[in-house]
Amino acid sequence: MAKAVINPRIRGFICTTSHPTGCAVNVRRQIAIAEAAQLAQTVGNALVIGSSAGYGLSSLITLAFGHRAKVLGCCFERPGKEAKPGSAGFYNLAEVHTQAKAKGLTVETINGDAFAPSGKEAAIAALKARFGKLDYVVYSVATPKRTDPATGVTYTSTLKPIGPEYHAKTIDLDTDEIKPISIPTASDADVEATIKVMGGDDWKMWIDALLAADLLAPGCRVVAYSYIGPQITHAIYRAGTIGRAKDHLEATAHTIDAELKQKLGGGAWVSVNKALVTQASSAIPVVPLYISLLYKVMKAQGSHEGTIEQMVRLWKDHLAPGKTPQVDEKGRIRVDNQELAPKVQKETDALWAQVDSANLMSISDYASFKREFRGLFGFEVDGVDYEQPVEIEASIG
Numbered sequence: 328m329a330k331a332v333i334n335p336r337i338r339g340f341i342c343t344t345s346h347p348t349g350c351a352v353n354v355r356r357q358i359a360i361a362e363a364a365q366l367a368q369t370v371g372n373a374l375v376i377g378s379s380a381g382y383g384l385s386s387l388i389t390l391a392f393g394h395r396a397k398v399l400g401c402c403f404e405r406p407g408k409e410a411k412p413g414s415a416g417f418y419n420l421a422e423v424h425t426q427a428k429a430k431g432l433t434v435e436t437i438n439g440d441a442f443a444p445s446g447k448e449a450a451i452a453a454l455k456a457r458f459g460k461l462d463y464v465v466y467s468v469a470t471p472k473r474t475d476p477a478t479g480v481t482y483t484s485t486l487k488p489i490g491p492e493y494h495a496k497t498i499d500l501d502t503d504e505i506k507p508i509s510i511p512t513a514s515d516a517d518v519e520a521t522i523k524v525m526g527g528d529d530w531k532m533w534i535d536a537l538l539a540a541d542l543l544a545p546g547c548r549v550v551a552y553s554y555i556g557p558q559i560t561h562a563i564y565r566a567g568t569i570g571r572a573k574d575h576l577e578a579t580a581h582t583i584d585a586e587l588k589q590k591l592g593g594g595a596w597v598s599v600n601k602a603l604v605t606q607a608s609s610a611i612p613v614v615p616l617y618i619s620l621l622y623k624v625m626k627a628q629g630s631h632e633g634t635i636e637q638m639v640r641l642w643k644d645h646l647a648p649g650k651t652p653q654v655d656e657k658g659r660i661r662v663d664n665q666e667l668a669p670k671v672q673k674e675t676d677a678l679w680a681q682v683d684s685a686n687l688m689s690i691s692d693y694a695s696f697k698r699e700f701r702g703l704f705g706f707e708v709d710g711v712d713y714e715q716p717v718e719i720e721a722s723i724g
């Protein structure tokens with residue numbers, strides 16, 4: 328065991344350290360929100376793939392602490408060792424495990440590559456031994472790389488436009504300045520690679536493996552997450568390489584849905600969620616600036632939500648037992664409805680047209696973006712004494 332004072336080490340959208348106490352405080356705040364939501368207590372078993380951060384962590388907390396489901400989570404996180412802190416996701420789950428134990432709940436974690444056959448085999452073995460059939464499967468993996476187990480080829484996703492070269496403004500996260508950005512047009516190989524990483528291939532492989540192992544219960548509900556976003560980010564997000572991957576994910580939902588309906592009377596959906604500060608979204612050019620303006624507008628209008636509020640609403644209104652999910656014309660659940668409300672988008676567009684380095688702090692909520700970004704790694708969390716040495720090693724066993 329090793330204790331140390333841990334400071335943030337940030338470059339751009341990467342933070343290479345994280346703080347166990349700050350991560351634990353964040354997790355306890357989310358648990359309190361899920362517990363207060365008074366969700367139905369009739370959910371049996373759930374699997375959350377991508378369970379340690381962002382929307383997956385909030386899904387796990389909603390299911391385990393809100394619905395009191397038995398939850399197996401899968402993630403790819405680095406434990407702390409000697410003087411080197413672990414990744415934030417590892418500390419998030421360490422606190423989830425501590426809290427679950429204290430409250431008599433069952434949460435178990437498989438830490439390894441969910442894309443690899445070994446990750447699926449480990450989950451299936453755990454489910455057979457200690458859980459049984461699943462009532463819910465959540466797929467919330469976000470990552471830049473995936474090795475296709477069928478071919479051994481490793482693909483790297485890109486964030487590029489598919490039409491003409493993209494020109495916009497973005498925040499330089501190191502200098503806090505607004506700068507012009509140009510992103511070249513994607514090649515066909517970029518599009519294919521991004522679909523391979525962030526499309527529905529791996530989700531479908533998980534569902535096939537779970538069906539083959541007879542681990543999906545009658546009526547099983549399956550969900551993965553997508554994003555559409557505003558006109559401002561359209562060329563780089565929904566009409567870009569990542570948008571093609573999301574199209575593929577959404578098409579995969581229809582394939583899985585048809586199979587689950589026919590075999591189990593279950594269903595599969597994509598839920599389109601709101602833009603929020605997560606490790607994945609911070610890496611997308613232009614998105615941090617859009618989020619900073621969006622937060623300003625949504626907070627002023629009283630409609631701002633975080634990942635836990637979004638996930639509680641997703642279950643309460645759509646996915647809880649007995650609820651019929653409300654979907655759009657393409658079959659998607661839309662918890663991004665408040666982000667895309669015309670009155671929110673109109674004001675965000677107006678701010679977007681004006682924003683520059685001089686007025687960034689006054690007309691946007693970039694201060695919250697920065698604070699939430701640091702908060703993802705357990706830094707700048709209220710009530711934490713960062714001068715105190717903290718234990719670096721933790722357990723999710």
Ligand code: NAD
Pocket residue numbers: 376377378379380381382383384401402403404416439440441442467468469470552553554599600601602603604605606607608
């Ligand atoms: P995140 O970066 O916060 O979390 C990603 C998760 O994936 C982590 O738990 C990580 O451990 C896990 N992971 C990554 N590679 C893995 C691997 N090889 N094996 C096992 N686990 C792995 O991401 P997020 O922003 O919450 O994104 C999750 C989903 O939600 C994505 O599909 C994303 O497109 C979607 N979404 C995000 C936003 C947003 O604004 N953040 C909005 C709408 C939809």
